[in-house]
Amino acid sequence: MSNIIIKDVKKAFGEVVVLSQFNAEFADGEFITLLGPSGCGKTTMLRMLAGFEKPTEGEIYIGDQDVSSPKNFVPPERRDIGMVFQSYAVWPHMTVYENVAYPLKMKKMGKQEIKKHVEEVLETVHLSQYAQRIPSQLSGGQQQRVALARALVAKPRLLLLDEPLSNLDAKLRDSMRFEIKEIQKQLGITVVYVTHDQMEAMTMSDRVIVINKGVIQQVGAPTEIYRHPANQFVADFVGKINFLKATSKDKVLTLAQSGQTLPYEGPLKGDVVIGIRPENIRLVSIKGDFEGTLVSKFYLGDVNDCRIDLGGELIRVIAEPTTFDVCEVGQSFNLRIDEFTVFEDTGEDEHTKILT
Amino acid sequence: MRVLNQQAPLKQEKHRWFLDPKWLIIIAIVGFLLVFQVFPLVYLVFRAFFSTGTFSLEAFKRVYTYPLNWSALTNTVVAATFSMIFGVLIAFPLAWLVGRTNLYGKKFFRTLFVATYMVPPYVGAMAWMRLLNPTVGSMNMFLQKIFNLGSAPFDIYTMGGLIWVLTGFYYPYAFITISRAMEKMDPSLEEASRISGASPLTTLRTITLPMMLPSIVAAALLVFVAAGSCYGIPSIIGVPGQIHTVTTRIIDFVYIGSQEGLTDATTLAVFLMLIANVVLYLSTFSIGKKQYITVSGKSTRPNIVDLGRWRIPITALVIIFALVVVIIPFVTVALSSITVNLGESVFAEGNITWRYWERIFTRKSIINSARNSLVSAVMAATFGLLVSCMMAYLLVRTNIKGKKIPDFMITVGSGTPSVVIALSLIMSMSGKFGINIYNTLTIMVIAYMIKYMMMGMRTVVSALTQISPSLEEASQISGASWLRSMKNVTLPLIAPALVAGWFLIFMPCFYELTMSTLLYSTNTKTLGYELYTYQTYHNQQTASALATAILFTVFGINWLLNKLTDGEFSI
Numbered sequence: 001m002s003n004i005i006i007k008d009v010k011k012a013f014g015e016v017v018v019l020s021q022f023n024a025e026f027a028d029g030e031f032i033t034l035l036g037p038s039g040c041g042k043t044t045m046l047r048m049l050a051g052f053e054k055p056t057e058g059e060i061y062i063g064d065q066d067v068s069s070p071k072n073f074v075p076p077e078r079r080d081i082g083m084v085f086q087s088y089a090v091w092p093h094m095t096v097y098e099n100v101a102y103p104l105k106m107k108k109m110g111k112q113e114i115k116k117h118v119e120e121v122l123e124t125v126h127l128s129q130y131a132q133r134i135p136s137q138l139s140g141g142q143q144q145r146v147a148l149a150r151a152l153v154a155k156p157r158l159l160l161l162d163e164p165l166s167n168l169d170a171k172l173r174d175s176m177r178f179e180i181k182e183i184q185k186q187l188g189i190t191v192v193y194v195t196h197d198q199m200e201a202m203t204m205s206d207r208v209i210v211i212n213k214g215v216i217q218q219v220g221a222p223t224e225i226y227r228h229p230a231n232q233f234v235a236d237f238v239g240k241i242n243f244l245k246a247t248s249k250d251k252v253l254t255l256a257q258s259g260q261t262l263p264y265e266g267p268l269k270g271d272v273v274i275g276i277r278p279e280n281i282r283l284v285s286i287k288g289d290f291e292g293t294l295v296s297k298f299y300l301g302d303v304n305d306c307r308i309d310l311g312g313e314l315i316r317v318i319a320e321p322t323t324f325d326v327c328e329v330g331q332s333f334n335l336r337i338d339e340f341t342v343f344e345d346t347g348e349d350e351h352t353k354i355l356t
Numbered sequence: 357m358r359v360l361n362q363q364a365p366l367k368q369e370k371h372r373w374f375l376d377p378k379w380l381i382i383i384a385i386v387g388f389l390l391v392f393q394v395f396p397l398v399y400l401v402f403r404a405f406f407s408t409g410t411f412s413l414e415a416f417k418r419v420y421t422y423p424l425n426w427s428a429l430t431n432t433v434v435a436a437t438f439s440m441i442f443g444v445l446i447a448f449p450l451a452w453l454v455g456r457t458n459l460y461g462k463k464f465f466r467t468l469f470v471a472t473y474m475v476p477p478y479v480g481a482m483a484w485m486r487l488l489n490p491t492v493g494s495m496n497m498f499l500q501k502i503f504n505l506g507s508a509p510f511d512i513y514t515m516g517g518l519i520w521v522l523t524g525f526y527y528p529y530a531f532i533t534i535s536r537a538m539e540k541m542d543p544s545l546e547e548a549s550r551i552s553g554a555s556p557l558t559t560l561r562t563i564t565l566p567m568m569l570p571s572i573v574a575a576a577l578l579v580f581v582a583a584g585s586c587y588g589i590p591s592i593i594g595v596p597g598q599i600h601t602v603t604t605r606i607i608d609f610v611y612i613g614s615q616e617g618l619t620d621a622t623t624l625a626v627f628l629m630l631i632a633n634v635v636l637y638l639s640t641f642s643i644g645k646k647q648y649i650t651v652s653g654k655s656t657r658p659n660i661v662d663l664g665r666w667r668i669p670i671t672a673l674v675i676i677f678a679l680v681v682v683i684i685p686f687v688t689v690a691l692s693s694i695t696v697n698l699g700e701s702v703f704a705e706g707n708i709t710w711r712y713w714e715r716i717f718t719r720k721s722i723i724n725s726a727r728n729s730l731v732s733a734v735m736a737a738t739f740g741l742l743v744s745c746m747m748a749y750l751l752v753r754t755n756i757k758g759k760k761i762p763d764f765m766i767t768v769g770s771g772t773p774s775v776v777i778a779l780s781l782i783m784s785m786s787g788k789f790g791i792n793i794y795n796t797l798t799i800m801v802i803a804y805m806i807k808y809m810m811m812g813m814r815t816v817v818s819a820l821t822q823i824s825p826s827l828e829e830a831s832q833i834s835g836a837s838w839l840r841s842m843k844n845v846t847l848p849l850i851a852p853a854l855v856a857g858w859f860l861i862f863m864p865c866f867y868e869l870t871m872s873t874l875l876y877s878t879n880t881k882t883l884g885y886e887l888y889t890y891q892t893y894h895n896q897q898t899a900s901a902l903a904t905a906i907l908f909t910v911f912g913i914n915w916l917l918n919k920l921t922d923g924e925f926s927i
Contacts, residue, residue: 050547051550051551052547052550075550075556076547076550076551077550077551077552077553077555081551082551083547083551085547085548087542087544089544089548091545091549091563092567093566102549102552102554102562103553106553150548
């Protein structure tokens with residue numbers, strides 16, 4: 001258990017820079033998620049923490065020990081880290097017990113002690129009755145737990161998880177998410193978790209680091225990332241959002257197409273992009289901020305997913321399921337905007353999709 | 357609902373299973389194999405036990421009480437066993453160094469070691485004979501001079517020499533098998549070990565090695581059978597030193613020509629076949645199932661082990677190995693082909709000549725043999741590929757019940773030693789049972805197909821496996837007939853594999869020696885046999901020129917193959 005400092009880390013494979021200027025500090029016992037689309041460099045960062053990749057530049061400290069710097073490099077086996085791989089990497093030629101006992105054996109621990117620790121950790125991951133099975137007799141979820149047990153058994157100072165849930169089916173993913181979080185709380189261990197799934201990031205993390213194209217976009221608690229995204233990429237990647245082009249003048253935002261307006265207290269002037277999350281728009285009967293016509297509606301059970309035309313802009317609105325029965329396509333509505341974010345219009349079209 | 361009203365099916369499928377073309381294909385292939393493979397082999401075994409018309413072990417008694425045969429048996433087992441052990445001991449570290457470490461020049465070494473696989477084994481024997489001849493071997497003389505030795509340090513005409521050459525030419529079999537298995541292994545299995553606190557060496561010992569064990573055993577058995585059923589090397593290295601093996605004895609017996617000789621050959625062949633089939637059974641049907649399937653979820657590059665301060669010494673060691681085992685032999689053969697007097701250095705005054713090269717391109721018998729080899733190799737490759745394609749389709753795209761039967765037969769055929777295949781064809785296809793194709797190229801083509809068809813089949817099968825059937829279905833749903841879908845979608849996608857498969861059958865047939873030695877007639881001599889007679893009876897330089905020409909052809913084809921298929925295929 002320990003804090004981690006990543007200082008000016010840069011990684012390039014030949015000419016290709018996959019990670020530039022990575023600076024971060026993780027506190028002891030913190031659950032950190034590296035979130036980003038595939039190829040953004042998050043796995044590379046994790047592998048550098050593990051010691052499978054050497055940073056091109058920069059330093060990494062685990063618990064104040066310099067594990068990677070231009071002068072010094074500690075190989076993975078001497079870093080005292082536990083890791084769960086995406087493919088589980090459970091050794092098929094060993095039983096569950098042997099798999100889990102392996103890290104302790106490497107520590108030259110006595111047989112009795114190994115037995116005690118392995119049984120303990122198998123209890124934690126609910127696999128006690130499977131100790132003598134070989135991995136091919138286990139389901140994906142069970143293999144996942146074996147991998148987790150193996151990563152935890154030596155009481156490492158840091159636990160790395162590389163998209164551990166991506167090979168599981170949806171239901172199992174849900175329950176494993178809570179289980180991992182539970183185990184982390186119980187052991188108070190520092191965790192670095194890599195995923196491209198924003199749901200996993202939101203539910204488990206103390207802090208999320210959003211990465212894109214090798215650059216950190218935002219660091220913050222899940223609520224902060226979601227409610228106050230630093231830029232359009234973060235807003236778009238985490239959750240659903242409508243982007244509307246507008247101009248800001250005299251504390252009023254005017255939509256580019258329809259000309260509808262919204263009061264604004266912020267500092268931005270000129271061309272801007274307004275980001276509104278679909279669930280922050282309400283269909284109201286009394287006067288709202290916008291007016292629009294219902295174009296389509298989809299009943300999803302827990303919500304009513306609608307598209308509404310503002311007179312040029314098409315926006316997505318996630319409304320109460322009960323509204324499905326009372327509204328008709330073609331009907332006009334008043335819309336109240338509960339919360340929105342304003343970004344500078346960088347001219348890049350990439351994230352200004354009207355619907356996401 | 358009205359829309360769901362079904363129209364009558366366009367064409368009523370009748371229950372005409374007997375006209376199903378799939379069955380016809382299976383029947384055709386099985387029929388061919390039954391007549392030309394199964395029946396001859398069964399007849400061979402039958403002849404061994406019923407040599408006099410009634411069941412008797414007389415022949416076995418006679419053959420196996422003859423000391424020379426006994427020593428041939430033990431020689432074969434000893435040579436094959438040691439080649440297997442040394443082959444694996446060389447191949448595993450090499451495969452690991454090339455695949456998993458930061459060895460200098462990995463790619464080059466990999467290509468070099470794999471390339472040896474395509475070289476006809478007798479070329480190695482020719483080279484080493486020249487290098488380590490106890491009296492005039494050039495390497496011997498060189499070592500004698502350097503270390504100031506009184507006598508030659510090595511004698512190639514010994515069991516040790518035989519094992520050395522066999523190992524040098526069969527370790528690539530193990531290298532290829534082990535390398536492939538290593539590539540398929542999920543690298544995170546090793547990374548998981550590292551992060552659990554194991555050093556690279558401990559990881560190699562506790563994870564990599566045990567995980568690879570099934571492949572290593574399979575590779576070992578492969579080397580064992582290949583070395584044990586090899587004829588080219590023992591006939592060139594062993595026979596002059598009075599070291600006979602089962603293969604050389606069989607061919608001697610056939611050459612005697614008498615009925616008794618044939619019986620004796622048969623009896624020895626049965627022994628060889630038995631060993632080969634048991635080994636085949638072990639490696640494909642029992643160990644094959646124990647392969648740990650570990651396909652990784654994403655393609656991380658394998659974790660490269662840093663050799664650290666050992667990087668340069670180990671690279672040096674690999675360079676020396678490559679020099680001794682690959683480069684020096686090839687260069688020796690190439691130089692021999694332009695040397696007038698083999699007793700002197702090539703670079704001695706007036707000792708360089710192109711006359712042997714001229715000879716191989718002008719002498720009629722050589723040109724004839726080359727044509728024979730070309731024709732029979734092209735035919736074997738073409739028919740073999742045809743069968744391969746049909747088999748691939750059956751195996752991958754249909755659920756028809758009997759599809760495993762021809763697959764099994766083809767596997768057994770390729771696992772049967774060449775000598776045995778040829779002998780069984782001689783015995784059964786020379787008119788005794790209504791088919792007389794002895795002394796023709798046809799018998800050669802058939803023998804080649806039985807022995808080498810599997811290489812093509814495996815290539816096409818694995819290519820077809822990678823093509824999702826939905827690609828064909830998408831074409832059919834767009835209105836193309838099954839045949840057009842095959843032509844427009846499937847064929848272009850597997851084309852590289854087809855080219856590769858064709859050459860994989862063509863190449864070993866082109867320079868084949870063992871079967872040709874038994875099946876040739878005056879008009880159907882082949883390149884391999886021509887080379888062998890020049891080497892043994894006439895003129896070693898001409899043989900060397902031929903061997904060098906074959907080497908260039910083989911490497912040229914491989915290079916071409918690499919270009920044609922965008923580097924996807926080469927051997």
